[in-house]
Amino acid sequence: MTNGSARSGTTRRWRQRPLLVVLAGLLSSLVIVFYGLACGYRLNWTPSQSLGLWRIRPLAGAVATGDLVFVCPPDTPRFREAHMRGYLRAGLCPGGYGPLIKTVVALEGQRVEIGHKLEIDGRVIAHANVRKSDGRGRPLSSFKGGVVPAGHVFLHSSFSASWDSRYFGPVPAEGILGLADAVLTYAP
Structure with a gap:
């Protein structure tokens, strides 16, 4: 060599x-x-909740109003349109969506009324004005209201531009993955 x-x-x-x-x-x-x-760790990149690292914690019992949850949206035409508009991220839920982080504000049997604001059984929900258009000026149609059906929950986020049950209505409770715990987050 x-x-x-x-x-x-x-x-x-x-x-x-x-x-x-x-x-x-x-x-x-x-x-x-x-x-x-x-x-059970997930990154949240949408401003409807604080940005950063979150953890899915299993439910110890039945879901209750006030619970902050991770939920897989159902694969329906409304959610497919939301995905095309960019309201939903891609992920591992059915339909290829990422899970949402929302607060449960109504359970089955509760009455939801939507006008310019959101009311649950006559109680006005704070930070829940209903918009007529999204941030790009595209029209938004809201849920018409009614009684939350059996096996469903009504979801909300206090972020003013959140796309939640005010627009898509109640979702199946079976899609709830667990409670949402902030680990390392930043609220912009």
Whole structure:
């Protein structure tokens, strides 16, 4: 082996080292992401709740009003349109949607009235004005109101531009993944 070929082998190893470091970093990142998903951790990038890292905690009993929950939206024409408009992110829920983080404000059997504001059994819900158009000026139609059907919940977010049950109506309670706990979040 000549001195030149020895240097060539050493140079080749030094050139491969950054690639190995990058591959090890990518593999580590993938392991962390999959472990986090398996343990119930999710990132929220939508402003309807604080941005950042959240955890899904299993329900200890029945869902109650005031519970902040992760919920998979049903795969309906209304949600497909919302996804096309950019209201929903892609994710692992049926239909390819990401779960929503919303507060349960009404349970089955409760009466929902929607006008310029939202009322549940005659009680006005704060921060729940109903918009006629979205941030791009596209028309929004609201839920007409009525009694929340059996097996369903009515969801709300106090973020003024949130797309919630004011617009899509009650959703099946079976889509609730668990309670939403903020881990490391930032409220813009």
